[in-house]
Amino acid sequence: MTGAPTSRVLLGPGPSNVHRRVLRALSRPLVGHLDPIFLELMQEIQDLLRFAFRTANRLTIPISGTGSAGMEACLVNLIEPGDKVIVGVNGVFGTRMVDIVGRCRGVAIPVEAPWGEIVEPESLLEALRANPDARAVCVIHAETSTGAWQPLQELGEALSQTETLFVVDAVTSLAGAPLYVDDWHIDACYSGTQKCLSCPPGLAPLTLSEKAMAILRRRSSAVQSWYLDLSMIEKYWGEERAYHHTAPVSMNFALAEALRLVREEGLEARWTRHRRHHEALREGLAAMGLPLAAQVGRQLWMLNSVGIPDGIDDADVRSFLLRDYNLEIGGGLGPLQGSVWRIGLMGESSTKANVLLVLTALERALKARGYDFPAGAGAGIEAAAASLATG
């Protein structure tokens, strides 16, 4: 840990690479968490998060924990014992939601789909018709464990006609793919800072609609988590500035700067950048005989799951990339461990150079391990370059 810090190219499932302006904001001398300077920053962060989430929701704040704390915050605040909660389960994060619903003493109703595929909206609506009193329908917008891209709009429209809340995990999608919290009638949405926002991990942006706030206010039992109790946290971030906990000051400096960078680029431009680099990577990998593992037509732009060819050792290749290229890609989670790689192109990490770098490095790694390239070595780079030229 001494000596010159190692610079990694971070193409895993997060953290992604962080802009030097964000690193500089992190190293800014501290101010108190009730200092007028910080109170002004809190206001700015809320405005910038509303911009990123495409929402006018009053309660739009960063939770003082990582993305998983955002998931838990949504669920513990909105679920009371006995509440039915329909959860789309097609990977690690839907599975985690079911776990948390149980810890809230809610009744989880999982709607399953194979890992790598989406959960059909119609299946979720069918579960809702069977359980019209369900408190919420929860889905993972971008299933980081598989690369599947869950459609939201149709579900949101259907749920907006009901008393049931629409809860969306946007940990990996926020600022990397279209997300319209208000237009799509999303009632509770949370994210993480270390994915397409390209801020270090440590905060969880979260927004609640008025429909969700009404549920929170009507609770008959106390929220089981004091730390994540949004009825208290909203007073800390609101006009009252009522002390709750001490906000992570430096992380908020960083988040503000990361969000300013998003605004400067523009959300649509940022989404387009993520799309183009994904398409180039997909074409390059396909030309190498490595098609993406997620459902065709439902593949995320920021997280690409790739099947590992027979005879190639997962950890061996990832160690090689890290050691020889300072390049990180992710391994598989749960049942996919050892059978897929996960290549992230998130936020600052989504660049043309990184697409070509990861294809080149993978080619070197596979070639050295005797992999038989179906279209010959070099085809991947050519295909990606062609995609970049036309995209």
Next chain:
Amino acid sequence: MTGAPTSRVLLGPGPSNVHRRVLRALSRPLVGHLDPIFLELMQEIQDLLRFAFRTANRLTIPISGTGSAGMEACLVNLIEPGDKVIVGVNGVFGTRMVDIVGRCRGVAIPVEAPWGEIVEPESLLEALRANPDARAVCVIHAETSTGAWQPLQELGEALSQTETLFVVDAVTSLAGAPLYVDDWHIDACYSGTQKCLSCPPGLAPLTLSEKAMAILRRRSSAVQSWYLDLSMIEKYWGEERAYHHTAPVSMNFALAEALRLVREEGLEARWTRHRRHHEALREGLAAMGLPLAAQVGRQLWMLNSVGIPDGIDDADVRSFLLRDYNLEIGGGLGPLQGSVWRIGLMGESSTKANVLLVLTALERALKARGYDFPAGAGAGIEAAAASLATG
């Protein structure tokens, strides 16, 4: 928020000022949270925390949230529904513990003392004799809301003879005052990073004894918080490195550096520094007619509560100090709002220069507001300087 960053002298209840080496560590380019570099850092942080807590406990880690998340982590993991929990209540943080025990569906048995005084160990032991089946006795080592310093040793010795756990909030005391987790038989202890460790807020160091781990392993119900479930978190920080959440990488860089600074100074030397500067401040304030508000003989070294003189407006003076001197001191919390100031001398902020600065600035503020100095203006500085010369 644009332009040159404002540098504050942070003499409130935290955050304290952060060493430039820690700020530099924060701005280090990121690595992945499963990168070998980060795994090595996790090991180093655990070793350094064991050093700071004076413990050999295996489970000694930073929780990915602020000090309050540390409190919640201890309680949700160790308490099951129906468990009796004896809590010393003499300020904001004991009150908060009672609140959290209720959210865990435990039965809180508060043992109260006036704010500013300690909770007599004998009163807590009496409550234990009346409730010998209590799961835990919980106290706040350094009650940041009042400045009272709770003695621990006698309680720890008594509890070590029982099945009851000893839970200690060391948010404000760790690395600023003597704390011996193992020698004092403390079973669960947590802290915050932004007090005497002089790291930004955002992590909560925590350690559990084997006696506490046995309780955790014997639970018949799931821990109600997924995010704070130590049975999973220990696998992430342990040999398995099993993915749980994404650790706040940059904050952990900072914590490691802050802990290295503690080790370089030495714990005893650091405690002595906190004592000397507290004594000088106390003498200076007394000479200005501003005695400390907490119980005599039980006053914390790192957090000094001072009664606000009649006719002096709390917020007016604090705004003046911030505006004219870039100097932050804290206001009172809860029932003490408006009636006390809280002057922190924590970590990097505990310096001779800061003692003299805060006395000088307070003198200017009070003089301009017509305060009648009992020993004449200048007596405070003289008394503090004399204390520093002899201390």
